[in-house]
Amino acid sequence: MAGTDRNRELITGGPAIVLVEPQLGENIGMVARAMANFGLSNLRIVNPRDGWPNDKAVSAASRADHVIEGAVVFETLEQALEDLNFVYATTARPRDGHKPVVGPVEAGEALRGRENAGEKTGLLFGRERIGLRNWEVGLADAIVTFPVNPAYASLNIAQAVLLMSYEWMKSGLADPHQTAFARPEVTPAPKADLHGLFGQIERGLDARGYFRSETKRMKTVDNLRAVLTRPGFSTAEINLLRGLFASFEKFDRTRQPDEGDALRDHGETEE
Amino acid sequence: MAGTDRNRELITGGPAIVLVEPQLGENIGMVARAMANFGLSNLRIVNPRDGWPNDKAVSAASRADHVIEGAVVFETLEQALEDLNFVYATTARPRDGHKPVVGPVEAGEALRGRENAGEKTGLLFGRERIGLRNWEVGLADAIVTFPVNPAYASLNIAQAVLLMSYEWMKSGLADPHQTAFARPEVTPAPKADLHGLFGQIERGLDARGYFRSETKRMKTVDNLRAVLTRPGFSTAEINLLRGLFASFEKFDRTRQPDEGDALRDHGETEE
Numbered sequence: 001m002a003g004t005d006r007n008r009e010l011i012t013g014g015p016a017i018v019l020v021e022p023q024l025g026e027n028i029g030m031v032a033r034a035m036a037n038f039g040l041s042n043l044r045i046v047n048p049r050d051g052w053p054n055d056k057a058v059s060a061a062s063r064a065d066h067v068i069e070g071a072v073v074f075e076t077l078e079q080a081l082e083d084l085n086f087v088y089a090t091t092a093r094p095r096d097g098h099k100p101v102v103g104p105v106e107a108g109e110a111l112r113g114r115e116n117a118g119e120k121t122g123l124l125f126g127r128e129r130i131g132l133r134n135w136e137v138g139l140a141d142a143i144v145t146f147p148v149n150p151a152y153a154s155l156n157i158a159q160a161v162l163l164m165s166y167e168w169m170k171s172g173l174a175d176p177h178q179t180a181f182a183r184p185e186v187t188p189a190p191k192a193d194l195h196g197l198f199g200q201i202e203r204g205l206d207a208r209g210y211f212r213s214e215t216k217r218m219k220t221v222d223n224l225r226a227v228l229t230r231p232g233f234s235t236a237e238i239n240l241l242r243g244l245f246a247s248f249e250k251f252d253r254t255r256q257p258d259e260g261d262a263l264r265d266h267g268e269t270e271e
Numbered sequence: 272m273a274g275t276d277r278n279r280e281l282i283t284g285g286p287a288i289v290l291v292e293p294q295l296g297e298n299i300g301m302v303a304r305a306m307a308n309f310g311l312s313n314l315r316i317v318n319p320r321d322g323w324p325n326d327k328a329v330s331a332a333s334r335a336d337h338v339i340e341g342a343v344v345f346e347t348l349e350q351a352l353e354d355l356n357f358v359y360a361t362t363a364r365p366r367d368g369h370k371p372v373v374g375p376v377e378a379g380e381a382l383r384g385r386e387n388a389g390e391k392t393g394l395l396f397g398r399e400r401i402g403l404r405n406w407e408v409g410l411a412d413a414i415v416t417f418p419v420n421p422a423y424a425s426l427n428i429a430q431a432v433l434l435m436s437y438e439w440m441k442s443g444l445a446d447p448h449q450t451a452f453a454r455p456e457v458t459p460a461p462k463a464d465l466h467g468l469f470g471q472i473e474r475g476l477d478a479r480g481y482f483r484s485e486t487k488r489m490k491t492v493d494n495l496r497a498v499l500t501r502p503g504f505s506t507a508e509i510n511l512l513r514g515l516f517a518s519f520e521k522f523d524r525t526r527q528p529d530e531g532d533a534l535r536d537h538g539e540t541e542e
Contacts, residue, residue, distance in 0.1 A: 008421035034430065036423040062425055098505070105441075147440050150279040152307040154333055159305065159433055166434055169418050170376075186501065201515060210518045227511050231502030240498050244472060247481045248519035 011039030029060025030158035038165035089140035108167030282310030300331025301429035307335035309436035360411035379438030
């Protein structure tokens with residue numbers, strides 16, 4: 001299928017492709033190639049097993065050098081998501097929970113609309129064998145799943161990235177006379193803001209012995225994060241919520257705060 | 272992305288995937304896997320370079336055994352097409368000539384319509400390096416091409432087969448936007464639940480002198496209620512949020528709650 005025209009300008013940009021703990025360099029290279037085919041160039045890699053840079057990734061990328069060279073490595077998924085406003089997790093099957101589940105076409109269109117509106121977006125892809133953990137899916141705003149044969153569902157990460165990259169490209173080819181994508185009414189905050197809210201609440205709850213045990217803690221934190229992620233809170237909304245929790249945190253019912261304490265303090269974060 | 276459910280019936284049938292002189296067994300295996308993911312099972316191979324059967328194809332097929340075992344080898348492309356009613360050639364670019372050129376979505380829908388009408392259909396894919404020769408494209412009824420980045424067009428045959436197999440599967444879904452799974456709707460709670468949350472938070476803030484003055488209070492309460500109303504929280508989500516605020520409210524950072532206090536108490540309302 002070779003047909004590259006080196007006189008044409010390279011299409012770049014688009015949603016970030018976020019690979020969570022990929023194991024094989026070959027797969028990272030194939031992901032880069034899939035992205036380049038359909039005009040994506042922002043690759044983020046969380047904690048790759050074999051380190052970075054990776055020679056096998058380079059050779060499998062088949063000259064998608066701009067993607068490989070531009071790849072950014074993060075130690076944690078939270079860091080990889082910090083500046084993104086809206087994130088899909090890709091999963092082979094819907095998980096329990098309250099996140100919306102969409103197909104690739106709808107996801108491609110939604111990402112295009114958000115990017116056109118100036119949001120930064122991303123797509124999460126899990127490890128080769130075990131995919132994404134529940135708490136990682138919990139950091140996403142919604143889930144995208146593929147209409148695979150239920151009796152044979154074994155898309156690898158490069159294939160999953162290929163399908164989403166293709167749907168991203170297709171979403172940009174729509175008839176310009178077609179209804180323009182409406183700007184989402186509320187722009188979700190960069191994930192760092194949301195994670196700041198998580199941290200504030202979870203520290204407060206920890207200090208109060210809310211979680212009882214470490215196993216209950218994990219499940220409760222998952223639920224809590226799901227509830228706080230689902231609305232797609234804006235930065236202003238998050239700041240207001242942080243102010244509420246800060247007020248509950250800092251003052252007893254009976255104490256009158258010094259003038260100015262309660263509202264000003266909520267802007268300070270400890271992360 | 273593993274998610275195979277072995278209790279589900281395997282989807283088979285559909286258009287024949289015709290590989291013309293494929294070189295690498297690995298690619299044939301990856302083609303089989305791509306087909307199986309999206310419910311295709313008829314693989315035809317014209318004059319494979321390394322003969323047939325091919326161990327590398329089997330191992331790369333990742334248990335898509337039914338596709339590999341059912342593959343039929345032909346000496347010539349003409350023979351491979353003999354019983355087919357309608358055939359698309361896949362190419363990286365449109366060729367000179369008078370054949371219709373369509374995209375993958377339209378091709379998937381056309382193939383579905385013809386198969387439903389009892390026709391036998393096929394899709395031709397060329398060699399790894401040089402694709403299909405012009406005379407081979409000439410044996411097809413129409414051309415399907417992919418909306419790739421013109422400056423980086425290097426879909427391999429397994430990727431091209433994956434995209435067409437995916438479009439075939441999609442064409443069989445009632446609504447092309449739908450995926451195999453339904454979208455969970457969050458049912459917003461009855462307003463009484465939401466108002467209970469308002470009351471709990473506002474009383475807590477009042478007790479802490481958060482509002483300063485009655486005029487500031489009204490504006491702040493309006494904002495707060497707007498933020499909490501916008502997500503359309505479900506009853507379960509509201510209960511979780513009430514639990515958080517109750518915990519912040521009732522316990523000092525230093526105090527350990529009695530067993531059972533924090534979580535159970537949030538169900539009690541004071542309204």
